[in-house]
Amino acid sequence: MCDSIAEGKEREAQLGKAQILIEQNQSDYKKLEQKFLSVESESHKLSKRQEELMSQVKELNKEKESLEDSKKSLEAKNKDLEVRLRQKQLREAQAKKQQQIQQEKVKQQSVKVTPRIKTESKPKQIEQKRVETKVVEKKEVAPVPKTESVQPQPAEVSNTVPKAESNSTDGWRKITVVATGYSLYGDATGSDGTPQTATGTMPSAGRTIAVDPSVIPYGSQIKIPSLGGGIYVAEDTGGAINGNRIDIYMSHGDVARQFGRQTIEIYVKQ
Incomplete structure (x- = not known):
């Protein structure tokens, strides 16, 4: 009996x-379960945040595409405005050129009238002097007439002989000008249109120059030593091209900007 009682107490x-261990394990299990639920909740939150970020990325991509489309549209409008501005400047330059041509015609007519009056008056005076000297010769009957001392003709001949200009060489007239560059191509894509020059030609790099036609007539051949001495043609003009100013057509706006504004010497075919 005693043994069975002792065994029962031991059991x-x-x-x-064992009960205490079970309770401790249950407590640990509950703690682990709470941690799992907490981690799962954080995982759901991170998934939602990731979805929100992906949605924001898509919206930003759409905005970027919209901005790129707007940029292209603005660039196209800018090119169109540049072409229209150039055409307006050409029209204004043509109108100004016509006015200058009319003014030059009036000046040339007025200049032509005055020299004729002067040239007509000089021969009369010379003829009168010659007649007077002849009459004196007949009256005095001098053996050796000294009429040669009065010689109005040499003075007139010396005035009519043109002086050699220091700025002309072998049929080319040297002019010091302020030179700039221009182009109808402002970027890599180029212009939407290329308007004609003032003389009706299409501008070409290495050939076309805009000038003031009252200083350098249209069609004149021009050499520019600083650009290699090639032959250019005066076939365009511009609203800002007045006096000793030229505008050299170049292949691209970047080339024109690098050329900048320079004071150079050019030679115009006479």
């Missing part, structure tokens, strides 16, 4: 310990 003690 009860073992059961108590």
Whole structure:
């Protein structure tokens, strides 16, 4: 009996310990379960945040595409405005050129009238002097007439002989000008249109120059030593091209900007 009682008490003690272990394991399990639920909740939050960020990225991409389309549209409008501005400047330059041509015609007519009056008056005076000297010769009957001392003709001949200009060489007239560059192509894509020059030609790099036609007539051949001495043609003009100013047509706006504004010497075919 005593042995069975002792064994029963020992089993009860073992059961108590097992119960305590079970309770501790249950407590640990609950803690682990809470941590799992917390981690799962954080995972759901991160997934939602990731979805929100992806949505924002898509919206930003759409805005970027819209901005690129707007940029292309603005660039196209800018090119169109540049072409229209150039055409307007050409029209204004043509109108100004016509006015200058009319003014030059009036000046040339007025200049032509005055020299004729002067040239007509000089021969009369010379003829009168010659007649007077002849009459004196007949009256005095001098053996050796000294009429040669009065010689108005040499003075007139010396005035009519043109002086050699220091700025002309072999049929080319040297002019000091302020030179700039221009182009109808402002970027790599080029212009939407290329208007004609003031003389009706299409501008070409290495040939076309805009000038003031009252200084350099249209069609004149021009050499520019600083650009290699090639032959250019005066076939365009512009609203700002007045006096000793030229505008050299170049292949691209970047080339014109690099050329800038220079004071150079050019030679115009006479």
